[in-house]
Amino acid sequence: MQGIPVEPFINSGVVQSTSSKGYVWLFLDKNKIVVASNTYRHDDHYELLKILREHFALEVLGPVPKELEPLVALAKPAAVEAVKPPSKPVQIVKRFSARDPLEDVVVSVLEALGFSVKVDHRIVSRAGTEVEVDVWAEKAVGDMRFAIYASCKNWDRPVEVGVVREEFGRILQLPFIPHVRVIVAPFFTESAKKEAYADGFVVIETGEKAAEENLEKVYQRVYEKLNKLFMGVVPKWMQELAEKARTIAEEIKKLSEELEKAAGIAR
Known part of the structure; x- marks a missing residue:
């Protein structure tokens, strides 16, 4: 879905009824994807979001599930306008007080x-x-x-x-x-x-x-x-699903760029 929804919509019966059937709600906003946390199921959706993260910045609407924290931390930072100072790069290597x-x-x-x-x-x-x-x-x-x-x-x-x-x-x-x-x-x-x-x-x-x-x-x-x-x-069917997800991610990205172009939004 294009654009970021308001909170009442996230808690509406439409969202709740579809999420109970295993659907995850994703919202596209420019070059980022926002996940409705109350529709996320780790076993069903983690691999898909991991693939999408390679193409988009990833954010969570609502409390961040513990299993999603590594993906959100590693998400590509959203592009910033020239007038804004450059964002600090995400530190992908955490420090765990290891000896080495x-x-x-x-x-x-x-x-x-x-x-x-x-x-x-x-x-x-x-x-x-x-x-x-x-x-x-x-x-x-x-x-x-x-x-x-x-x-x-x-x-x-x-x-x-x-x-x-x-x-x-x-x-x-x-x-x-x-x-x-x-x-x-x-x-x-x-x-x-x-x-x-x-x-x-x-x-x-x-x-x-x-x-x-x-x-x-x-x-x-x-x-x-x-x-x-x-x-x-992983099983062949899962590899094929991952490949389809990559293709969908690329198509979503192209669609987002076309919508921005049509609306006259400059990156």
Whole structure:
């Protein structure tokens, strides 16, 4: 729907009756999309909004659902007029008081992908001793708890075979074996990569050590790898739905530009 509605409309019977059937109400205003929070259902609408966010700024009308906070935080800032001062860029890498900036990057990526995340997390092993995990992420999938183990090696030297074997041994000590295990580092030796793949690790090579001046660049590399991983394992019908959603988003954007042009609205 074009334009931002008033509050009585959002709480009207029309909106409530359609949302009870699984519809989410979206309102287009120039280059942003506003979501009516009282019609949002996380399981049904999150993937669609994640795709739309790539093309539009995203805002929420009403209380922001907790699951939508990462998307709203990462939304592209709306274009501003020349007479206004430039808006401050959105900080996509949050700081979690981690020991290393690479851990902050990985936590930020997993949060953006909808996971609940813990950094420098201590888990009691099967032997009763503590195992510290750089990043531990979880998401409820139906009645299953989907878990990710991530080891961050923000080193000046490449990760070698011995490190991979040590990480694999640590995972075997855990009382709950994670569904996905990830090693993130600037560089790996070829033998370490082969060992990691053989042990079922996802290898993410950032190409440079994470530091304050390149956090967003490293974030994009980690996000791209993990996002492709999760999109690659979803059912074909869901991938087709995502592609349709991208097409619709592009069409909505074109329609918005045409409406603005017809109304004589300059960006």
